[in-house]
Amino acid sequence: MGNSRLILALDVYELKKALEIAESTAEYLWAVKVNWPLIIGSGLEIITELKERTGLPVIADLKLADIPNTNRLIASKVFEAGADYIIAHGFVGRDSVKAVMELGKTIIVVEMSHPGAEEFIQPVTDRLIELANELGPFGVIAPATRPERVRYTRSKLMPGIKVITPGVGVQGGSAREALNAGADYIIVGRAIYESENPGKAAKRIYEEIGG
């Protein structure tokens, strides 16, 4: 849906089920996000097929974190398969991120919310945001589990760069709070795909956030 701000994290690993859930929720989504377990289980064709079946943008959540040449090789195959956006880590440095950005729209991880993120990632979030401001990617990833961090990220980030927030729903983040804090898009996974009626669950969240 053109005005939706909802991204479905399609973290199910059976091709048929993945396609069913995507189709039954598509009208309430802005985009579908796939990650490595689904890609290695179903092949890159899952991206092409998802786009055909739903007409929605597909975000490949690869968390790319390799040297520029390897990032480039991976990204070229995934963009060729039809991915519209690739998520890459900023902490491997600007050359590695640029290698992805030269091939297509890129979303940079500037913060993560699991406990281990406090060790190395969170201490450099400010510098990762600066990196994003210099490079001008499509967007950055900042977790919805802490709305004050979404607000902070938004305040430091150049206008035009989108803030995309996972962690809504089962992980405890509130969609409304994340959007109020400045998120442009929220990513919801289990609260939709583990629901008995994913279409209904997606509709409820879509309406809740005033899509």
Added chain:
Amino acid sequence: MGNSRLILALDVYELKKALEIAESTAEYLWAVKVNWPLIIGSGLEIITELKERTGLPVIADLKLADIPNTNRLIASKVFEAGADYIIAHGFVGRDSVKAVMELGKTIIVVEMSHPGAEEFIQPVTDRLIELANELGPFGVIAPATRPERVRYTRSKLMPGIKVITPGVGVQGGSAREALNAGADYIIVGRAIYESENPGKAAKRIYEEIGG
């Protein structure tokens, strides 16, 4: 070969060619390293097939850098396919690394050598080495392009944890120097697989390093 210290970085993306090169070089290798472009091009079966054809350990160079649950999901599929070792980033924190270590033998990235690594990775290499010392993985990755850094890493690392060094050959690192500096295994890619006779090239390096 049991006493070899040579790892082939099999960065070719055609299944048939990959298997041919692996078979023609196997007798000079300790292990074969595969990365994402080959896995997404050929499917996870490439790992199973490589093991069957060569009898060598397979290292999956995934540079895993996600939250613990996603790292776990990816690692479980790749270990199930027959990978003996998985390469994961330390940068995402100990919980993410532990999620991989609980499933199988793990190699932690503590340093990288591309220019962008100077921004965020190299400043925390000491702490990434400490992390490895606490967790006790199979080994760590430290680039051969700077032997003094291999020596430094070895000096800080607990005995028993292996030092594995990419960057030998076309990237400029010397195999002999890397081993003298304390590397346990060296990773060679293009100098072998781009050679007209990969078997001969692997043999030459194997003999050069006194395998």
